[in-house]
Amino acid sequence: MKKIIPFIVVVFLLIQCKKNIPETAQNNKITGFIADSAMVVSAREEASKIGVAIMQKGGNAFDAMIATELALAVAYPFAGNIGGGGFMVYRTSDGKTGALDYREKAPLAASKNMYLDENGNIIEGKSTLGAMAVGVPGTVDGLFKVHQKFGSLPFSELIQPSIDLANKGVVVTEKQAERLAFYKHFFGEVNDTIIVLDADWKAGDTIKYVKLAKTLERIRDFGRDGFYKGETAEMLVNYVQKLGGIITKKDLEIYEAKWRNAIEFTYKDLKIIAMSPPSSGGICNAQIFKAIEPFDIASFGHNSLKSVQLLTEAERRAYADRSYYLGDPDFVTIPIDTLISSTYIQKRMANFSWDKATPSSTLKHGNIVGFESDETTHYSIVDKYGNSISATTTLNGAYGSKVYVSEGGFFLNNEMDDFSSKPGIPNMFGLIGAEANSIAPEKRMLSSMTPTIVEKNNQFYMSVGSPGGSTIITSVLQTILNVYEFKMGMQDAVNAPRFHHQWLPDVVTFEPKGFDSLLVNQLQEKGYQIKQENSVILGKVDAILRLPNGKLEGGADYRGDDKAAGF
């Protein structure tokens, strides 16, 4: 007995100790890069380091965003861009939140049926490849909007590292060499000149982007007009029109990025701040989180039969609503409050059953009474002042439309494919759209980009986002759940195998090798169609988690060349 008493005391003390340690420290295993106070996680090490260097000079997260986004345009031409667009969600050190929409717009000469032939059928490839696929780019205007509102260092200091990087050159990675080899023939198909990426680039080679450096210098010297007017605009418009496109100088002149309110909702004791329309990400994830909130998903286990079923059924209903209700809020009225209300969502989940799948064919968008894209890139930033940003930027498809403004050294997007060219017919991500997302001049196409910031106890908790077209939304969702419900650290949460469902097609896609055959068989028995053979990776999540001791853990996705940097 004498020996047992000290043992009981020690156990008691250990339990008390554990109670005093914040929840995440008790459970979440930390395997990612750790920084004391500032971090950038992006698709390329060069871009993360450039963003961090700006913060080391005293710049804030918004300065770092501008520098990182421009560096990605140089180091990651696959999706980083000045010829595309994106979305950014922010939370300032004093808890103010907001969102920037620098999404591309349809040109003035665009029309509803521009991708249909005389019989009303979609013309294969017209909205995805070549000059007709290009939307009016928003990235450069977006960066100047950020600088005007939040910048603390001169713009010239933020762009200079990218000019230097473009002149010095960027080393080709294994993954980049593979991608270039795969996509190269499209560059020749679309362009009428040889482009710098046509060469037989191998891993370890250095590519210099001298023409791009000159364009960035014009942006440095003339501001927004260095892209939307003058020499760059002339090059862009002349080349697009030569290739049969419809963008004019007027389109470039009138483009404006827009500040918007973020979509904000709670999930248990989290506050989630996500992108509002014209992105569908915030509303879809609000619907999914609210649909699963009444369940104790943590007790089901990570990627267990019950977790997969619950998430799939919530996703099915959210994506069905997405296809019907969502579009550019400047053109259509979206019943946001109802769509994300618990009452509406619980009604949508009423016919969910653990026994069998709800076939998507039997499920349409919900009725609201009185209702008045895959290769993108994401980066997350936190600064030492306590500001955080989450930004996702894209050309839409890999290298966008493949149209390369050779004189200016940059690709143009194929974002027009994110409109619904013909209601009921899927786009390149298999997403079906309706009237709300039909084409009109100056309208923005619906997006799935989901830059997201999460707050816990009124403090910054996580910044997260991903590329992956329609799979972005579910990748972000699962990453947040992995940390919060399944007690993973940030890097492990990013690494964990992911799955995806989007209403139509009625299949659940699993990442290869991440799920065992027992789970797949159990789901199939309940009527779920599973795609695992030949399935692709789902998302490349770049995220930052604030640890209980105030340090930051980065989650840089191993699926790409992504990297965290910080101090």
Ligand code: GLY
């Ligand atoms: N282009 C991909 C997206 O906006 O969702």
